[in-house]
Amino acid sequence: MVSSQLWPPVVDPSTLTRQVWDVETARSLPGMGRALQLYGGLIAQCALDQYAGDEVIKPRPPLLALPDVHLRARSTFVRVHVEDYLLHGNAVHLVTARYADGSVRGVRWFPAHMWHVTxxxxxxxxxxxxxxxxxxxxRRQDVVHVQRGAAEGAPWRGVGVVEEHLKTLNRAGLEEAAESKNLTGGGVPSVAVIAPNPTLTKGQAEEAKDTWEEKFEGPGRRPAILPNGTQVVPLGWSPVDGQMIEARKMSLVDVANCCNLDPYWLGGQSSSHTYKSPGPMFLTLTRTSLEPVMSDLELVWSLAWLPYGRSVRFDRLQLTRDDFATEVQTGVAGVAAGLITAEEWRIRQGLPTEPEFGQLRKPGPAVPAGPPGPPALTVLPGGGNDDQEGAA
Incomplete structure (x- = not known):
């Protein structure tokens, strides 16, 4: 007995009246697309390292440098897993090669909708x-399955953001469809001309409108000579259009909440971060939003790929490192207090511990320059010195 796909179920779109009913329709929402780029792009920047306890093991094994050769990049491998984890609630790949001792040599990712479970x-x-x-x-042990939580009544599969918040995402899709219909099916006039003639007929009004458009249409600016009492009133968006704009803003906040993000990161209304240092901002983003996703991937991949006692970890320093000026100030204070060494600070910055010009040394006090000495004696070839001595 084979159950349905991990998620979503196969549904004929023609039988639905919804705007969002699966992963692909949810992905088309701009807010959801931004959230996926944020999660996948940031986590994919972090390299994968192998640890024994709290000590990183160098050099990095080929499996962590390029897990799936078919995707041609570690960042792509991480990105597709993060997107499947968020959208479907299940990120799955298959072990395709092992060494003689049984350790994993290579894997291959397959989209979540290709997988079925019993x-x-x-x-x-x-x-x-x-x-x-x-x-x-x-071989069940060849399937590496990372779940986002556990579905009610089916704990062997996870629950994605789309399945969990389908009603909210569908409402956002309906609002976008309604706005598109209003803009496509109707227009808003840019100006209203109120004629002083109370007996103006419909034909005269249409003729005046055509004359106005013929004369004033286009990028040029021309003078308008109008009868006494004529009013020209500029028009903007209608109240209905204004409400649609507000609804779009609120939907962006809802999508951010569905994805466990501060609305600021999706361009929504939130507190200002203009004057905040990038280090604390990304540290908060990592701890509240990215860390739950990264931890699930790390735990499952560690158990499936590496022997007991070893673990896979993302290099979070890429996200939590502050701007260079702040890092220098913090490093100087840390080295002066004896908390870290200059070499450890250079490693944090991704610099070699021993630069090309030699070993790092603590700079000594500056020596003040003394009075200028006599000019150096120039040695001339061919007995030039004897002539100089005789002249002296």
Missing amino acids: DPAVTEDGGVDYYLNGRKVE
Whole structure:
């Protein structure tokens, strides 16, 4: 017995009256697209390192440098997993190669919608069987499955943002569709001309309108000579259009809340961060939003890829490092207090511990320059010195 896809179920769009019903329609929302770029782009910048306890192991193994050779970049591998984790609630890849000792050599990512799972209650040993494009994966340990929480009634799969907040995302889609319909099906006049003639007929009004458009249409500016009493009133957006703009702002806040982000990061209304240093801003973003995603990926990948006692970790320093001026001030204070060494600070900045000009040394006190001495004696070839001595 094979259950439906991890998520979403296969639904014929023609039978629906919704604007958002699956991952692809949710991805088309601008706010959701920004959230995915933020999560995937930031986490993908962080390199993967192997740790034994709290000590990083160098050099970095090939598996962590390029897990899936078909994707041609570690950043792409991380990005697609983050997007599947957020949208579908399940990020899955398959171990495709192992070394002689059984350790993982290479993996391959497959989109979440290609995977099916079975209810553990119907299997002989109570385990979860995985099906890839309808074919059963014989070795369960070759399937590396990262879940976002656990679905109610089906704890063997995760729950994505789309499935969890489908009603909210659909409302945002309906608002966008309504606004698009208003702008496509109707227009707002830019100016209203109130004629002083109370008996103006419809034909005269249409003729005057055509004359106005013919004369004043285009980028040029021309003088208008109008009868006494004529009023020209500029028009803006209608109240309905104004409400749509406010609704769009609130929908952007809702999408940010669905994705566990401060609305500031999606361009929504929030507190100002203009004068804040990037270090504390990204530190808060990492701890509140990115860290839950990164931790789930790290834990599952560590158990599936590495032997016991080893772990996979993202290099978060790429996100939490402050601007260079602030880092220098902090480093000087830390080195002076004996908390870190100059070499450790250089490692934090991604610099070599020993620069090209030699070993780092603590600069000594400046020596004041003394009075200028006599000019140096120039040695001339061919007995020039004897002539100088005789002249002296």
